[in-house]
Amino acid sequence: MKNSKIDKSLSIVFYIFAGLFAIACLYPFLLVVGSSITDETTLLREGYKVLPDNFSFAAYRAIFSSQTIPDAYLVTLFVTIVGTVLSLIATSMAAYALSGRRLYFASHIALFFYFTMLFSGGMVSSYILTTKYLHLQNSIWVYILPALVSPWNMFLMRNFFNDIPKELFESAKLEGAGESRILRSIVIPLSLPAMATIGLFYALGYWSAWTPAMLYIDNPKLFSLQYIIMQIIRNVDMAQNIAVAGSQSTMAAAPAYTVRLATAMVTIGPIIFLYPFLQRYFVGGLKVGAIKG
Amino acid sequence: MKGLIMRNKGLRDLVYNRYLYLLAVPAILFSIIFAYLPMIGVVIAFQDFNPIKGLWGSTWIGLKNFAFFFRGQDWLIITYNTVFFNLMFIFTGTLLSLTLAIMLTELGKNAAVRFMQSIMILPNFISWPIVGLFSVAFFTADSGVINLFLTSIGSKTIDFYTNAEIWPLILVLLNLWKTAGFGAIVYMAAIIGIDKELYEAARIDGASRVQSIFRITLPLLKSTIVMLFLLSLGGIFGGNLDMIFSLVGDNTFLTSRTDTIDTYVFRALRTSGSLGMTQAIALYQSVVGFILVVAANKLAGKLDKDSALF
Numbered sequence: 350m351k352n353s354k355i356d357k358s359l360s361i362v363f364y365i366f367a368g369l370f371a372i373a374c375l376y377p378f379l380l381v382v383g384s385s386i387t388d389e390t391t392l393l394r395e396g397y398k399v400l401p402d403n404f405s406f407a408a409y410r411a412i413f414s415s416q417t418i419p420d421a422y423l424v425t426l427f428v429t430i431v432g433t434v435l436s437l438i439a440t441s442m443a444a445y446a447l448s449g450r451r452l453y454f455a456s457h458i459a460l461f462f463y464f465t466m467l468f469s470g471g472m473v474s475s476y477i478l479t480t481k482y483l484h485l486q487n488s489i490w491v492y493i494l495p496a497l498v499s500p501w502n503m504f505l506m507r508n509f510f511n512d513i514p515k516e517l518f519e520s521a522k523l524e525g526a527g528e529s530r531i532l533r534s535i536v537i538p539l540s541l542p543a544m545a546t547i548g549l550f551y552a553l554g555y556w557s558a559w560t561p562a563m564l565y566i567d568n569p570k571l572f573s574l575q576y577i578i579m580q581i582i583r584n585v586d587m588a589q590n591i592a593v594a595g596s597q598s599t600m601a602a603a604p605a606y607t608v609r610l611a612t613a614m615v616t617i618g619p620i621i622f623l624y625p626f627l628q629r630y631f632v633g634g635l636k637v638g639a640i641k642g
Numbered sequence: 643m644k645g646l647i648m649r650n651k652g653l654r655d656l657v658y659n660r661y662l663y664l665l666a667v668p669a670i671l672f673s674i675i676f677a678y679l680p681m682i683g684v685v686i687a688f689q690d691f692n693p694i695k696g697l698w699g700s701t702w703i704g705l706k707n708f709a710f711f712f713r714g715q716d717w718l719i720i721t722y723n724t725v726f727f728n729l730m731f732i733f734t735g736t737l738l739s740l741t742l743a744i745m746l747t748e749l750g751k752n753a754a755v756r757f758m759q760s761i762m763i764l765p766n767f768i769s770w771p772i773v774g775l776f777s778v779a780f781f782t783a784d785s786g787v788i789n790l791f792l793t794s795i796g797s798k799t800i801d802f803y804t805n806a807e808i809w810p811l812i813l814v815l816l817n818l819w820k821t822a823g824f825g826a827i828v829y830m831a832a833i834i835g836i837d838k839e840l841y842e843a844a845r846i847d848g849a850s851r852v853q854s855i856f857r858i859t860l861p862l863l864k865s866t867i868v869m870l871f872l873l874s875l876g877g878i879f880g881g882n883l884d885m886i887f888s889l890v891g892d893n894t895f896l897t898s899r900t901d902t903i904d905t906y907v908f909r910a911l912r913t914s915g916s917l918g919m920t921q922a923i924a925l926y927q928s929v930v931g932f933i934l935v936v937a938a939n940k941l942a943g944k945l946d947k948d949s950a951l952f
Contacts, residue, residue: 356851363745364754370742371758374765374823377776380787384779396785443669446662453655458666465677468932471924472907473917474683475676481693483675495676498669528661557769560883564911578771582778583891613775620767627767628760 378617385409385610392606408607409615411595417569417577418591418612424489425556425574432493432555437548440503445532447503448510449518462500476564486565492558492573499554502547509543510536546630549623556619574616581609588612687925691918700918707922716906717923724902727886728878730810731817736871738818739825740863744855746826747833762823770888773820777812777889806899809890813900816889832866833859869942876938879931883908903927 379399384392385408387401395402412418443462447455475495485491513536521531537544562576572580581588591612592603620627656663682697687707689700711717742762749755765773780787781802789799802808836859844854881904890900892909903923910920 359851360749363749367742367745367749367755367758367762370738370823371761374819375761377779378764380779381776393785396790397779397787439668439672442665446666452659452662453652454663458670461670462673465673467935468681469677469928470680470683471921471928472904472911473686473921473924474680476911477683477686477693477697477917478676478680481696482679494672497676498672500673503669528665532665553767557771557884559769559771559888560908575769575771578769578775579888579891582771582774582888609775610779613772616772617768624760624764624767628763631767 381610381613385607385614387607389604389607405604405607407596407604408592408611411592411604411608412611412615413595415591415595417572417594418574418615420570421572421574421577422615424492424571427489428492428558428573429552429555432496433548433552435493436497436499436502436551437544439498440506440547440551441532441537441544442529443498444503444506444510445528445536448507448513449515451515459504462503466500479565487568487571489571491565492555492561495561496554496558499551502550506540506543506547509540513539542630545626549627549630553620553627574612578612578616581612684921684925684928686918687922689918691916691921693917703918707916707919708926710919711922711926717926719898720901720903720906723900724881724904725878726810727813727882727902728874728880730814731821731882732871732874732878734814734818735821735825736867738822740829740867742822742826743829743833744859747830748851748855759823759827763827764823765820766824768820770820770884773816773885774888774891777816781812803893804895806896809896809900813886813889817885828870829863829866832863836862865945868945872938872942872945876935877931879903879927879934881905881907881927 376399380397383399383401384397386404386406387398388403388405389407391401391403391405443458446452447459450456452458479485479491479495485494517535517539518531521535526534557575558573559575559579562571562573563579566572566576577587581591588608589603589605592605592608595608596603685697686700688702688704690703690706691697691700746755746759778786781789783789783799783801783803786802788802792799800808802812840858840862841854844858849857881902883902883904886900886902886905887908890896890905897905904927907920907924907927910923911917914920
């Protein structure tokens with residue numbers, strides 16, 4: 350009986366520890382949500398607070414009526430959607446070709462992809478290649494093309510495909526279906542969870558990208574959301590410009606600080622919205638990766 | 643003779659499975675362009691590179707770029723910071739993730755546990771620039787949460803953005819905040835794989851909860867822990883550019899304690915003139931990184947044959 354008493358108090362300790370960590374994870378979000386709907390002068394006077402004393406949605410009105418944020422939102426949406434679709438197409442094609450060890454050169458091709466995970470030419474040569482030879486600077490494709498195929502995701506998808514019984518391919522082949530037809534109408538429909546998992550991996554990568562904008566983009570119309578965030582972290586003038594343009598007010602009255610926080614909130618928005626899916630598929634994919642990797 | 647047969651077999655396969663090979667071509671092309679072509683660019687490290695003269699027109703200067711880099715102090719500082727941060731991240735991350743995973747599985751499956759779990763992995767999905775922006779709310783000189791708290795208890799405030807010494811701690815804590823909850827899920831998956839009967843038997847024999855954690859869970863997790871640890875050791879030359887640049891930027895007050903190889907190269911690329919020198923640093927990182935990854939994978943493969951992904 351002594352044991353059960355200790356066990357009970359142990360449970361309480363565990364709840365407290367895990368609970369505190371969970372609160373620490375959630376608190377910054379609440380703080381930024383709360384502060385983003387605070388009146389600007391109150392924020393500057395009283396500091397950041399979860400529950401604001403004076404509510405104001407001026408910052409949100411400002412960012413949606415300025416040009417900068419809606420433009421960046423469109424850029425990021427385009428990059429994420431088009432990028433993810435193209436990535437999934439190229440990745441699933443290669444993963445299918447390498448699955449099931451049907452090809453004589455399958456292991457050679459796998460090594461070819463694997464090597465790119467081990468050794469990289471570095472940022473400098475990528476920079477020279479992108480600007481001097483491919484001329485991708487100031488093009489929206491610079492966000493997508495270099496990141497199109499991730500070997501890690503390709504191998505993960507191949508491992509998923511390996512679990513599909515080979516007999517299915519063979520009987521489809523006997524009935525005269527071509528390889529790309531088999532991929533489209535048998536393999537992909539059978540691996541929707543895998544496609545969702547890896548699609549989310551890619552989408553999150555595209556959604557979070559800021560380095561391409563920093564290195565290659567000068568045209569403000571092509572800035573991604575994350576790059577705008579990077580700029581306004583260190584440069585209140587940038588937030589001020591958005592605030593002034595959006596709220597049509599004077600420099601002094603423009604909600605520059607709350608605009609920063611509101612921008613962060615609209616950038617997180619879709620992630621919170623997709624969170625149930627992220628949890629379900631991302632965690633599933635991670636477990637496969639962890640066990641195999 | 644044998645070679646000829648093999649080539650024939652390969653050729654036959656190329657013809658017979660041509661459509662299957664064709665499917666891999668787009669990914670191979672992208673790999674060639676964006677991963678293999680830059681590898682040719684490593685030769686810049688041995689040149690006094692001039693963008694106008696290009697890759698083949700620039701003057702070759704042998705190892706001068708490396709000599710210059712290794713003669714100075716910078717390479718020691720950035721190598722130290724890079725390795726130090728990665729080791730700290732691995733140790734603290736493993737410890738906290740493991741603790742959380744054991745606690746959450748011990749508490750069993752109920753709504754409260756599931757809720758805590760959902761919250762813990764939320765930071766993992768947030769980009770580092772957003773974390774950077776959040777951190778401003780905490781560290782700003784007068785309106786930041788931490789300094790408001792310090793003022794309210796009558797303590798002196800801290801000027802975070804000019805005080806380099808405090809940043810290693812901040813980076814370790816923020817890394818834990820962002821990754822530990824997600825890491826816990828990996829260990830939870832491993833714990834759930836442990837045979838339940840072991841715990842039953844232990845309980846019947848009168849073992850306490852603490853005993854079954856230390857005598858069953860931890861010993862059986864050892865191989866998973868060692869494996870994940872080894873594989874992450876392969877990455878200790880990675881520079882965490884996304885994280886550190888998002889949090890610190892080009893703040894020169896802090897670089898002595900926060901600059902890693904990646905952030906150094908990234909800054910040099912945007913500001914300094916000598917691309918050759920910058921490439922020399924990047925090549926140093928790539929080569930050492932390559933050796934470490936291969937060694938870590940070899941070691942992991944020796945310990946557990948099933949763990950190799952490739």
